[in-house]
Amino acid sequence: MVEKAANVLRLMAVDEKAAAAGLYRGMALTDARAQFEKLDTAFAAPRQDNALLEKLADWCDRYTPLVAVDEPHGLILDVTGCLHLHGGEEKLLRDIHASLKRHGICVRSAIAVNPAAARALARYGNGGIAGGGIAGADLKQLLYRLPLTSLEVEHAHLSGLKRAGLLTVGDVDVLPRAALTARFGARTVNRLDALFSRHSEPISPRRIVPICMAERRMAEPLTFMEAIEGVLRELAGELAQELKARVEGAREVEAVFFRADGNIRRLRIETGRPVTDAEILMRLLKERLASLSDPLDAGYGFDIIRLAALRVEKTMARQTSLDNHAEETDKIGTLVDRLSIRLGSKRVLRPVFVDTHIPERAAILEPATLTKVAAAARWNAGDVAGDPPQRPIRMFHPPEPIEATFEIPDAAPAQFVWRKARHIIVLAEGPERIAPEWWRENSRALTRDYYRLEDDAGRRFWVFREGLYERNDPDPKWFVHGIFA
Structure with missing residues (x-):
């Protein structure tokens, strides 16, 4: 090449x-x-190579969710806790090699107690299982026999090690650390420590690591949708049980379908509140499957189906009935979930309060499935029971300009013209002064004075003057920001 x-x-x-x-x-x-x-x-063709490597990384998700790309042409899999699912280390390696060989790909792999050792043995050694996967004399001897290039240090340091008569990793490891660091740099020592588990180098998985998951491996690939939905229902029940044991509810769930020919399909659903009920999960999954623009194609059949909770929240146990019959009480939450799946999460929004004094920023719209159930503390507007509201519920965006007439410049307007109609003011309250947020606004933002006004017809308005005469602000203007219903 x-x-x-x-x-x-x-x-x-x-x-x-x-x-x-x-x-x-x-x-x-x-x-x-x-x-x-x-x-x-x-x-x-580097781009095609990278695309193939990413596709292989997706394919390796069938063995473990902890898959990382090891540039330039490798993958690292953390199979801790997954070996029993594949019959042990030897069967796992045989299955990986045989499956990839059927697709025309030959690989060299190694299993060791840390990523650095496995990488070095696979790239610069003969691969295989190092010491039966247990740190011991066998693994140490294998690493000691590796060439110096397995340290992957700078070319200048590598040449210096060779000039000193050092040929293998074992020759370097026995040297004093202080002298080795001073002469050949800290990277050389760090690489040695990583090889022998003296220094931890955790991998960075490509995808979100599931909080909990349920998986089913089929003896024969499934091709019928009825059978696939049956497996999903079983997995939803297992996932719900695990979530209940953790006193948590799922906010984001991913269903992964591994096809026998290597193709992978991922479907995600997000919920507006923590879900621990298997029936609700299954209902949302069926809704997601029904709304796909590209229907789920079983092809040669799915040999692995996985259901994983990617995002969870703590839940509070509550009694919903006097007997063991569970009643679904959160009908609005269920409707939000179904609409979000059918229309898209960015099209179903809910207001969220923001801690700010600027009226138009006091509430924002966020996707309903992303908003926490226990939302941020609502801003207390200071209303007292029995008093009229200080601010209208609905506001104009943007505020609409008015032509105001007043007796003195810094007083409330005596009358104003809005939408070609004149309003004579009989009662006025204020001002409520709101300064701009200087850490967000630009330097031209002006202070506002808000007034609550009532005209001779009983209509009540919320208006403000932008700018202060006392500060000689240029041409203060008046706006109506809302109407009290």
Whole structure:
């Protein structure tokens, strides 16, 4: 494989035969052709390689949800707690190799107690299971025999290690740490510590790690939708039981369908409140399946179906009936969930209070499925029982300009013209002064004085003056911001 670098075609990958003949990565193609006239070459396709690697990473989700991309051409799987599902380490490796070989892909893999050791053994060793997956003398000896390139340090440090007569990882590991750090850098020591589990290097999974999940592996792939829905119903029951044991409810659930030919389909549902009932989960899943623009295609059949809770919230146990018959009381929440699945979460909104004094920012609209049930503390407007409201429920956006007439500049208007109608003011309350939020507004924002006005016909308005005469603000203007019903 060749690629263009600095206007020169260079080898970026060689097979075993070419490597045995003395060709290597980074070698100029002209130099390679000078040695061998007949070379089978092809241009590298990094984007297609990355796309294939991402697809393989999705496929590996069938073994564990903890899958990370190990650049440039590898994957790391954390199979802790998953081995018993696949019959142990040997069966897991055999299944991975056999499945990928059927798709025309040959891989080299290793299982070890930490990602760094497994990576080094797979890339620079013979792979396999290191010490039976248990840290011990066998694993240590395997790592000690690895070449220095497995440390993946800078070229200058690698050359320095070779000049010092060091050839393997074992030769370096026995050296004093202080001298090794001073001469060859901290990365060399960190790589050694990672190989031998003295330093932890956790992987970064590509996807959200499920809080809890239920999974079913089929002996024969499922192709009929009735059977698939039956499995989903069982998984919903298992997931609901686990959530109840955790005293939590699901806010985001993902159903993953692994097809026998390697294709994967993911469906997500979000709920407006924590859900622990299997019937509600199943109802939402069926609604999601029915609303798909691209229907679920079983193809050769699904051999694995998984249901996972990606986001949960604590729930409070409550009694809904006098007997064991559960009654669904949150009908509005159920309606919100169904509409969000059918129309999209960004089309079903609910107001959320914001702690601010600026009236038009006191409430915002957010997707109903993303808003926490226990929303942020509502801003207390300071209303006293029995008193008229200080602010109208509905406001104009944006505020509408009016032509106000007043006796003195800083007083409430005596009359104003709005929508070509004149209103004579008989009662006025205020002002309520609201300063701009200087940390958000630009420097031209002005202070507002709000008044509650009542005209001679009994209509009540909420108006404000933007700007203060006492500060010599340029041309203060009047607006009506809302009407008291």
